[in-house]
Every structure is written in structure tokens, then in C-alpha cells.
Amino acid sequence: MRRSDPAQLFDAARGGDRRATARLLSLIETGGASARDVGRLAYPHSGNAYTVGLTGAPGVGKSTLTSAVIGHLRRNDTEVAVLAIDPSSPFTGGAILGDRVRMQDHATDPGVFIRSMATRGHLGGLSLATPEAVRLLDAVGHRWIVVETVGVGQVEVEVAGKADTTVVVVNPGWGDSVQANKAGLMEIADVFVINKSDRPGVDETRRDLEQMLELSDMPSDAWRPPIVATVATEGHGVDAVWDAVLAHRAHAEASGELARRRAFRAGEELREIVVTQLRERARELCTGERWDALTAAVVAHTKDPWTAAAEMLTTP
């Protein structure tokens, strides 16, 4: 098998070859023509998975919670794939990073697929690479995909918020923290988890969150994010987290909210791809002999910049 042929790798991955899946995810990370080939192969076979986003500030215990959730699912014989998205990391290639070491508990379990992802070259960045990776995992047969993002910058919140159900993890005393992107997190949360709830301040944090939820202007039949207290290191409350995810899924499916979200996301992704393609085209255009000649004409005042740009945008 040619290790870089997307079609052959895809067939192998669909047959259960985990290394082939990992290779395909690397192609997606790298971006370019092969990434698009992978996307084209995966698309018709996708649409059956359910994605759960999991985000929160560094140090709240996201990886520990993810690991505990995996344990809970495995005890119920449910298979799961985890994508750990780390935009800040220049490192990549499926390596288990930082405290993701904790997830190695599940590394030898064939019912669990774990993969860290960074962007190596994907033009649209993680906001375009992540849905492609999710579709691949979907197409090779995964039914539950957990997307864990590291950090709460705009990109992380965006990536996590594009899941079917989004879990936002905070700690007691969250209200005092200035680092967290609170408004962004409130907007995307379908389930709140107060992790490390053996520490003081759980009730205040719960009240804080409830107050913020009151303030947001929601229709009366809308989903109201439940608030679940956990001690992920001990496994306390983890079953309740998953119950909340299942409850949200049932609500989203029954209310039509899931279909609306997915349609909206599809439109957003398409728009982002169009913009990315055009930006790529601009980059290609703004180099080379033709570009140099037109710039020189502008400098010499023999051609105004709008005319030069129009000429640049005309296929030679």
C-alpha cells in the first residue's frame, strides 16, 4: 500500500486500520490537495456521528474529565474517539501532549481512538481542519466524537462551539477569574461542569452561572444548560455529566435544534472555504514577474493602483 494514497488509506481505515486513520488525520493537518482528497472521500460516508465539544480554561481539568468520561463510556461498552485540539502547539503528529498523558490509560483500548491535533499547514487553520477531521472519524465508523480544546481563546471557543453538544468546564471561584472568555463560553455552553468541586466556592459559582443564564434572553422552551458538579480525579459526577449530554442530545434532536445547528454550520464552513480559497489566490497573485511589473508601474506613477489590481485579477 502506498502510504500516502488517500483512497487506499481510506479503504484501510474503513476496514478498521487505526494507523491508516492516523495517517489520514496527518494529511488533514498538513492541508493542501491531499487534505481535500481526504475530505472528498469522507464526506459521503459521514453524517452519522454525534460530536461533543469540551472546553474551559487551562488547568480546569479538561483532560482528566475527558479521561473519566471515556472510562464511563467504556464501562457501558460505548466506543468513542477523542480529538484534542491545541492551536498553540507547534508540535503535532498524533503525539500525546502534556497532561493528555493521563488519557494513555485508554491508549491500548481498541474501543477508544485518541488523537492530538495542531495545524501544520492547513490554510483555514483549525477551524477548517477540525470539521474535516471529525468527518473522517465519522466516515470510518465512530459514533461518538469528543472534541477537547485547550485554552479559551477565540479559536478554541469557536472550535468547541461547533460541536452538537458543548460542555464548558469551570472551577469553583470561576467568577473571580479574569482570564476566561466568559461571554464566549456562556454563549456556547449546553452543559456546565464545575470540576474540582471538592474545593470551596461551588455554590457561589453555581449561583454565578445561574445568574448569567437568567440574564441571557432565551425563549421559554429553549434548552437551559444544566450545571453539574464533578471531581474528575475521583470520577465523582462523571455519569451525571454524560446524562446531561444525552439529555441535551435528545432535546436537540426532538426540537429540530440539531438540524438547524448543522445546517448553519455547513453554511459557515462553506463561506470560510470560499474566503480561504480566495485568500490563497491573492497570495499566489501577489508574487512573480507580473506582480513586480505592476508594482513598478504604480511606483513610476504610470498606472494607478486600482487599475493595476484589476489587471492583476484578470487571468493573463
Added chain:
Amino acid sequence: MRRSDPAQLFDAARGGDRRATARLLSLIETGGASARDVGRLAYPHSGNAYTVGLTGAPGVGKSTLTSAVIGHLRRNDTEVAVLAIDPSSPFTGGAILGDRVRMQDHATDPGVFIRSMATRGHLGGLSLATPEAVRLLDAVGHRWIVVETVGVGQVEVEVAGKADTTVVVVNPGWGDSVQANKAGLMEIADVFVINKSDRPGVDETRRDLEQMLELSDMPSDAWRPPIVATVATEGHGVDAVWDAVLAHRAHAEASGELARRRAFRAGEELREIVVTQLRERARELCTGERWDALTAAVVAHTKDPWTAAAEMLTTP
């Protein structure tokens, strides 16, 4: 005369009609096809003006200093045009804004042209509208153009930094201020002015600035920004500010730095126009029946987003 015909307005402006110049500047602000027509008309006639950028944090006395500089130039019978750029203002149309009222001293002087500018619709924003406005003023015969920017955000610093000579205005005690975009200002300054120098802390501020200049890694024959102390309200030091501008101009012309800067700026502007045009095209593409049909196909999983985007980018 049709008041909206760029060619006729341009002829009138070249003949000395200040209202026609004001109308053309409004067209540039508004953006669109007429703005481009103005740009095309002005370009071949431009290239003779010298631009002086003037920037600094709100409240440092930029307008007062600009007004004092105008007074100095007028006493020497030098004509001058002033563009006051205010990206934060939704207001526009040549109105004299805020403390620009002070410049009304010169409002009836035919040797002074003053105009406030905001963006009303120009797609490339002020970073594209400003050079166009400068070229128009240049083409209608102005030889000195002062571009004053309000505020020190990234855009303001960028706009001011695109002048031939850039004057950065600070106050005593500047070192303690956290608001100013210091690194950005250090990078663009050709002349420093410590205005309100009747207040305590002038020497410390001068030392601060000198220290920061030491830290920047410049070749030994490079221009070293002079630091001029002023009390603009009293007119103190204003002649020294202008002498510093003239000294920088002479150095920039003799060393070839002016030509290099202008060539670099021309390339930057062309690139920005190309990107703006492509973004405009993306906006046009991502609406309409074709867009709706392709989005629906992506949602229905009958077409992957990359294929849909590629179809979208093909002329129908």
C-alpha cells in the same frame, strides 16, 4: 456642472475650486466605483506632494500642535492641506470635529485646506481611503499635506506611519502611561515632540525616549529621530518641530530612504487592494440562489464543502 461627475469635479478642483475638492474627498470616503474613478483621475497628476503624519494618544495636543504648525507655515507663506483622520467617528462629511474647532482659526485662509475624514463605506477602510485622499490633494496642487490621526490604535499608527515624515506627539510622563501603543509609535517616529513641556517630567521623558531609541537596532548612518519640546498652546518650539521635519525630509531624499519607502508603500497598497477586491468578490459569491443551492447540497451530504466551494468559485 453635475455635482457627482468625478471628471468635471476634478477639473474644477484642479482649477482651484475648494468645494469640488471637498466633494471628491466625500466620494473617496463613500467608496465604490466613483471613488475608483477619482483615484484613476488623480493618479497621473500626483507624486509632487510631501506628506507629514502626526499622531499620538488622545489629549496630547495633536490638534493644537497642528494648528500651531499651520500658523508657522502661513507666516512663511507656505500653503498646506490637513487631513484629520478619525476611524472611531461614525460622523463625517467634512465637518470640523471635536477639538478640531481650534483649527477654525485657519478656516477662512485660502492657503489652508482642512478636512476631517472617516470611512463611510470604503471597503478597504481608512488604510486605503487615506492614500487616495492624499493623492487627490496632491493632484489638485497641494505640496504639503499633514495627515493627523486621532488615537493610537493599530489603524491610526498604520495610517500615520505611511507618511513621508511621521511626527509622534507625547506628553511629559509618557513613560508611565500604559495606554499608548509604545512599540508601534517608536517604530514609525521620525520626529518626537514632547508637547505640554511646561509640565514636570520633560527630562525624564526625553531620557526614556532616548533609551528606547538606543535599544532599537539601527545602522549608524540611519536617521536618528530628534526630540523636540513644545508648548503648542503658546507656540513654543513649533518652529523647531518644522525644522526637524525639514531636516528629516532632506535626509530621506538624499539617502534614498524616501524613494524606498514610497516604493514599499506602493507595493503594500496594491496588495491591500487585491485582497480587498477578492474579499468583495467572496461577499458577492456567498449569497443568492446558487449559494443557497450549494449550501443545501452540503447539508444534505450530497456534496462535500470543498467541491461546493470550487463550484462557487467557477464563473457560472
